[in-house]
Amino acid sequence: MIASTRSAWASSRKSSHHDNGKSCSYSLDVPSAFRRRNEHFSALNTGSYRKRAATFTTSASLSDLLPVAAFLTPGLSTIVYAYFKGKGNLKDGLSRVLTEVSQGYFQPNVGGENIPIAEGELSDLAGDEPLFKALYKWFLESGGVFKLVFGPKAFIVVSDPVVVRHLLKENAFNYDKGVLAEILEPIMGKGLIPADLETWKVRRRAVVPAFHKQYYEAMASMFVACTERTCQKIESTIHQGGQGAGAMLNMEAEFLSLGLDIIGLGVFNYDFGSITSESPVIKAVYGVLKEAEHRSTFYIPYWNIPITKYVVPRQVKFHADLAVINECLDGLIRNAKETRQEDDYEALQNRDYSNVKDPSLLRFLVDMRGEDATNKQLRDDLMTMLIAGHETTAAVLTWAMYCIAQNPDVEAKLLAEIDSVMGDLQAPTMEDLKKLNYVRASLAESLRLYPQPPILIRRALADDTLPAGLKGDPKGYPIGKGADLFISVWNLHHSPHLWRDPEVFRPERFSEKFQNSEFKGKWAGYNPEALGSALYPNEVASDFAFIPFGGGARKCIGDQFALFEASVALAMLLQRYTFRLAVPPSQVGMATGATIHTANGMPMKIVRRTSTAVKSTQAEPRAVSTLS
Template sequence: MAGISVSLSPLNLDIRYFSCSSSSSFSSSPLPLSLHLPKRSSSSSSSSSIVRCQAVEGDKRGAKRNVFDNASNLLTNFLSGGNLGSMPIAEGAVSDLVGKPLFFSLYNWFLQHGSVYKLAFGPKAFVVVSDPMVVRHILRENAFSYDKGVLADILEPIMGKGLIPADLDTWKQRRRVIAPGFHNSYLEAMVKTFTTCSERTISKFDKLLEAKGYGGQNSIELDLEAEFSSLALDVIGLSVFNYDFGSVTKESPVIKAVYGTLFEAEHRSTFYIPYWKLPFASCIVPRQRKFQRDLKIINDCLDELIRNAKESRQETDVEKLQQRDYLNLKDASLLRFLVDMRGVDVDDRQLRDDLMTMLIAGHETTAAVLTWAVFLLAQNPDKMKKAQAEVDSVLGSDRPTYESLKKLQYIRLIVVESLRLYPQPPLLIRRSLKPDVLPGGYKGDKDGYPIPAGTDVFLSVYNLHRSPYFWDNPHDFEPERFLVERKNEEIEGWAGFDPSRSPGALYPNEIISDFALLPFGGGPRKCVGDQFALMESTVALAMLLQKFDVGLRGTPESVELVTGATIHTKNGLWCNLRTRSDLQ
């Protein structure tokens, strides 16, 4: 459920339309690239060269700018240049970033221009924020002075008034209804669902290995990103709708429609011109006709599930709903909770929007987290062995339970470290509803930066998570980093990293890190399903490592990044799986 507050990073003009700043550009080598950054320490993990992006020499940048680039930036400065005062400016050039993710360039500009800067592009200017103190100001201290802006425009045809694109009034109403559904008894019962769905995936791998074994082979090649995607879809179906997609082992029109809708959501989040809003586009454009068919299949399925749930409605108070015996309840889904809640007579359309939002957002993020966790572990066999040793000690041959999950500390830290290095999504989008003054942030203007109403702001989670000012060895895969308190004596206004600030928390969060770590947003509009997603990822990863050793089929450099709703691979994460007993 990780994506309920997760913006699908629209205006990832990255893929086609942005480029580097006036002093640097990116090479054309395959992603992931490596990045040259100021280092706080000389130590480095074996994955450090893989999880960095590399900038080339800046003096080549000016020669590359063409007439169109210059016209684009001139237009920006003419139309919006004076609105943001003395804020540092990073000028975008259209010609340099074809096919490269925006967040790489935003990072490069962050190192050059600081924590808050204006990105000038064509007729529009955006404010890019890469500082925890400024993010805290926007997400928590002034949360209701900002809305989702362009994000809502892009996602409304897909998610309606679900939590992500909802206007402020609708969001407040639905948040009060949905948030109680993720109570402890529900999460405890969902661990059983996570385990059941993960067992399907493990069983599938076992059967493939068994078939290979007849030919004398004891390993198989699989696209684990695709397998994790199927696993996450099954989990969402059972836990949210009480519907078994069974996508690990079969295909159906509904499953195909779900993936078609996911692809369209990603397409819209990365395409600059919203051509789908043109009159008759849904009838004329083949892609949009298919999208409408897919949407109808899913909506018909959700409508039937909602109708069935309402026919067996057992209305009661929230407190009694939370006290149900969810471990033995036949239908423990979130839909059942929402339908049975007394005093909430929501129409079917709003329920469907809620469910669609959870389906798309919750599925995408969990699959991505597991993909990058395996990618990182495969490059760090010592950390994989350490994780497996913890799984052996805590679980043995048993399956995870709610209580044993609490003891899988290192697995949990791996999940969060994967989210730090590959945040899902790498950007959050906000728009100011009224004039505001943003804090200057670290090394910024002490008087801050005034912004007018209507300013579009990119909160770069990627920059936050890899900031050399707030993290030691920011590009290295070090799950152990979260075990160490970091007292801050250098940066005014930042409280440092202190686990004691969030007692009882199973996973590091924005409170512990004072907004330097933002895996699920922060403030009032933080993801309501963060614990659900983290537990789901922990169970799935533990069960995979319990049974298998995993290695990349090719080199890490061959795993190319693309972005849309999440950071994912271009051609899948192809891995070699071997049962651990074969190597012992």
């Protein structure tokens, strides 16, 4: 899902940043005369200005200077005040001045007066580090619930599992997606992620039954077929390099192509064929994905101005790309409806999908008796799954492979399990996937270290009182309607209070109990026995310290699809090849947009495995660099 964190500040329409990847500037919504005064005072240090000023003062009378002095004095006072408020950094100081003014006059009171305010500076956001890394630093300094205030907008940042449980489960229907929905609505319409509460209830009831046992059985074969394409590409690259040379590929790009092909076939029976080719539809999909990422990280939502889709080149291209995808989806929906075979959903779930021409989620939705969604609603549902399901799974596989390549002991255990369950180059079945416990644990550990997305956004629909949490105010935190909140998944997953050795890639942790005695009676800790029949560690077993797919009522409905898809791909690739980073980990880098992705791609050297019997190196697991 898309973490539109920095765009959230833009909802105030009063502050803005511009991030070019290297620097960040801050523009205040003040009269142009005030900006000219800033230039005026910065020029005081130049000799030419002093010379002009001397000439001016000798020729002008005192009465001429009084109006100028009256005009300049408040500006000078403001700048001096801002300089001291910013501890020598004028930008930080001006941000604080704007905050003081706007909080009193322009921003509605949304409560939270007793919530600690992070002692952060605007300049903390000006570097190369993603926002969630700054939030982690403030979390360690300010606690599990703190307020982040820059300019006229304030956000409550939550990194406490007790408070997260309240927001996602206990009082979930008091919160919607807020700013995130506003950003995604032009792309996903009324799809499950941006949908308002009433629309969401209707669509969830319709979509959830489609993810059933027989569907997953059919999908397992499709996951294998798509992964075979990736293997064929690797083989072709190895062949081109000569015997023994191995292949050199950017595996992040390969995982993106694999994810796109799987989503296309599994959700709406369209073969993008992106692993081996590139069509206008594929180009359009990546164009829309790029725009979604741009909107999730840009500070001013200029795309809401109608004229921009005619005059701003990237917006012109975005609307053209959207038209291409819509035409494709409309055609698929039309064809599915023309071949509709209506039935009750129990009967649909018992179909033999191996004999169904297009065993897709779209086929299920169209054939379901009583499901009369409009073409637009179906298009919104499909677009949401395409955008959300494609990049996230690719990111999980990317970071899992990144971590495995640096931890040979984990790799050895994975290979031993894969060889034992799948044999020699045997394609995995659904039953095999259920036996690949360590594979799933490794993917979960990838999601713990690199959560997708790293931040969830919520907005209060009515007044509420947040619980005290693990170390908070015993009286709790009263907040008002309209309060915006960040749930920092990154902070939860990296918290030294909730995990032993939180920066170490160690899949074994999910088979071990962990309880922090300091929080006994408040937080249950992690308990693998609480998983029940669940196939992966989740918010139930961790008491909301681990939320890889969210939690509560609005938890991601595609969680098992994503897990099965990633398990097939990881198992088949490790079964056949050895992957090693072709560059130092520091050169891979880390950046955020729709997901946490690499800053520079992930080039890997790939060689065929010489033997299926791989012995453990007995190396100790080590911390994996969470790069900035």
